Amino acid sequence: MRAQYRAEGLDESDLADSPHEQFARWFTQAGQSGLHEPNAMVVSTADAAGRPSSRTVLLKQYDARGFVFFTNYASRKGRDLAENAHISLLFPWHPIARQVIIGGTAERIGRDETAAYFRGRPHGSQLGAWASAQSTVVASRAELDRAYEELVVRYPEGEQVPAPPHWGGFRVVPDSMEFWQGRDNRLHDRLRYVREETAGTGAGAGADEAVDLTVAAAWRIERLCP
Template sequence: MALTHNLADIRSNYSRQALSEDSVSREPIQQFNVWLEEALKSKVEEPTAMVLSTVNAQGKPSARVVLLKDVSADGLSFFTNYESRKGQELRESPFAAVTFFWPSLERQVRIEGKVVKLAPEVSDTYFHSRPKGSQIGAWASPQSQEIESREVIEKADQQLSEKYNDADTIPRPPHWGGYQLQPERFEFWQGRPNRLHDRIVYEQQQDSWKIKRLAP
């Protein structure tokens, strides 16, 4: 089926806000929190959704959307199946990039850095805060593995639901838990008219951050 639109003709002229070296926080995590809070207050759709990009041992990239679950001075945390494709790639190459895009605010944030596993007790705490159905789903789905049909995971979900029906606590699967991306580079992008966008970058230099502007 042919497209009914000419993709080359689709464009927007951004003009909502500006971004300068003088207006940003000296610490990138603080600047990120300012923008995230504004995204939350603006009720943008899925404000914590981020594209997580990883590479395998051969340097081939893959990307998917995951949800940000915590932000601290140490980094950004998310949770997943350790045996999934991203989990396998993070074992092979423990570095990643995440991208946030908030179209209604005409903003994008890119963050790059090393990825480490969160402590087991942190993963336990988050796992047990999830709805019971989500906890069971973490057991039922062999994430990223080939399955014969949807009935495979539906049957597993039903069996596990019956198994844990009266349980007060469901144990966290050993193959499921959290990661933290420890940033080494941030880029804050603010859309501007005529494609002359603002791009402010923070690069880690030992115990401080260098702030610079990039051409759009």
């Protein structure tokens, strides 16, 4: 199985000043193309022993501070990130022959930010966050459904559901962002922004002190061989 890409190329002069602006530009174009769930991304983590794992997760927020997704902190990815904060995000926009690959570190967001997002979720999704002990073995589908139905009785539609203490957001603070544009003959364009440290920059800031990388960091652009 082989596809020949003949998309328009990507030149250094086409890029925005910051990778966050460039991501916003491509993300908007992906949505306008009719692509289903352009915010679906492959999240790759590794545990303390270096064993990798990947899964598809929905991006829920992004700005100059980073990229936010939500999960059960006791899930496999949550446990991985507690041991090893390094993370990779991949947006595989195949129909438009584009990818965005983000490397960086993940940090938990503040509880106030998590609670605000949780309140905006559909009622069923709120209950699901309580019902599922994500990534653990469950005896049967019936057991999972039973746990959910018990929560439906406890928190009927219209009643406020508290955010689980074991559930919340991660913000990925990037140190590199690659924009991949498919070209013919496998001579793809790969342009990567790499963060250069300046005073006050770094993922060591607390969850409530996430840095604005458009201010605190400089970025260099490099072209990679396909």
